[in-house]
Amino acid sequence: GQQLNQSPQSMFIQEGEDVSMNCTSSSIFNTWLWYKQDPGEGPVLLIALYKAGELTSNGRLTAQFGITRKDSFLNISASIPSDVGIYFCAGRKTSYDKVIFGPGTSLSVIP
Amino acid sequence: NAGVMQNPRHLVRRRGQEARLRCSPMKGHSHVYWYRQLPEEGLKFMVYLQKENIIDESGMPKERFSAEFPKEGPSILRIQQVVRGDSAAYFCASSPGGSGYGYTFGSGTRLTVV
Numbered sequence: 001g002q003q004l005n006q007s008p009q010s011m012f013i014q015e016g017e018d019v020s021m022n023c024t025s026s027s028i029f030n031t032w033l034w035y036k037q038d039p040g041e042g043p044v045l046l047i048a049l050y051k052a053g054e055l056t057s058n059g060r061l062t063a064q065f066g067i068t069r070k071d072s073f074l075n076i077s078a079s080i081p082s083d084v085g086i087y088f089c090a091g092r093k094t095s096y097d098k099v100i101f102g103p104g105t106s107l108s109v110i111p
Numbered sequence: 112n113a114g115v116m117q118n119p120r121h122l123v124r125r126r127g128q129e130a131r132l133r134c135s136p137m138k139g140h141s142h143v144y145w146y147r148q149l150p151e152e153g154l155k156f157m158v159y160l161q162k163e164n165i166i167d168e169s170g171m172p173k174e175r176f177s178a179e180f181p182k183e184g185p186s187i188l189r190i191q192q193v194v195r196g197d198s199a200a201y202f203c204a205s206s207p208g209g210s211g212y213g214y215t216f217g218s219g220t221r222l223t224v225v
Contacts, residue, residue, distance in 0.1 A: 043154070
């Protein structure tokens, strides 16, 4: 069954605003991943986190691996129209385990 | 440096036919993963393969579905006697190893069963 929860399910924001979304799990993960999917395409890896408490940035994106190892968040600063898409968190419980995906957060940016 | 290549991009099959989906991993990647995505949903893990070995098939339906990753050639996901519920996007991903790496995904194959 579904093991990851993402919130919010969808967001509508004005261009230039900051965005925050998060992901929680009932289990401990040792790796957290954030992906973005554009319509008709496969997911693209944005940020990978490997250590509890780790804070990692990729341009305007910042993600953190929660201290409890059961959550992660993704922030996008100064959103632009091309940020539109579905953002998936994903995680794995051990280094050799499969990656499990959350249900996604749909982001819409109003110019 | 080509990414993960999946073909075909779109596949239409009548109920009862067979569907064959192909995935060529990135150069240097020996681990392949298949996921299924229904409309408006996340990606559901199906199977994890290395060359000539199935490592984890816990997400594969027990019947009609099979996967292989031969020593030479692409990985194949095979669906026999397709039904309407098999209609979905099937994504393949690859990684250089099974330990801690994020996956690189292909663009997917959209299967429609009519």
